[in-house]
Amino acid sequence: MTATDSLSVWLHVRRQVDWPCAPTLQRFPPNRDGFRFWCEGPVRLRDPLRAERLLAAHALAREDAERRTPLDFALLAGWQREVLAATEAPFRVSDAYAKAGRERYGLTPRTQADFDSCLRETNDPDLPLAARAARAYLDVAFFPPLH
Structure with a gap:
């Protein structure tokens, strides 16, 4: 028996959610970076090279966000x-x-185009940042675009 296509299920759910009603995010100071803390702690203990690579990608992501x-x-x-x-x-x-x-x-012939379309929605200023962040996270999780 073939497993249900979880991406199709996510896309259906994604259309049903009332994204404009998401709560607003509380901004934390830059020194409260949970990802960096995780990389510097348990990740570095297990695999220092992986920690360095994750932190380098994190730095790129922060620069792109800025x-x-x-x-x-x-x-x-x-x-x-x-x-x-x-x-x-x-x-x-x-x-x-x-x-x-x-x-x-x-994976269908439209999967990459659908993913690109979903990511473009992260720029919608009419939606709360929390909604855009949660949706982008879930899009990456359910599309798994990369090998």
């Missing part, structure tokens, strides 16, 4: 190349699976 660089696949791929120390980070070319194959994220 420049207000629009979120798109090319930007994400650049961060991923930094994490993997790779020369390429292409969009996936087949279905993706998680949880020992129980979850499937289908």
Whole structure:
């Protein structure tokens, strides 16, 4: 039996959510960076090189955010190349699976275009930042665009 296409389910749910009603985010000072804390602590203990790569990608992401660089696949791929120390980070070319194959994220001829469209919505100033951030996080999780 083929696993349900979790990407299709996410896209259906995504259209149903009342994103404008999301709460506003409380801004924290830059010295309260949970990701950096995680990388400097448990990640560095397990794998110092991985910690360095994650922190380098994190620095790129923060610089891009400060420049207000629009979120798109090319930007994400650049961060991923930094994490993997790779020369390429292409969009996936087949279905993706998680949880020992129980979850499937289908690939159609429109998947990359749909992902790009979803990422463009992160620039919608009419939606609360919390909604845009949550949606972008879930888009990356359910599309898994990178290998």
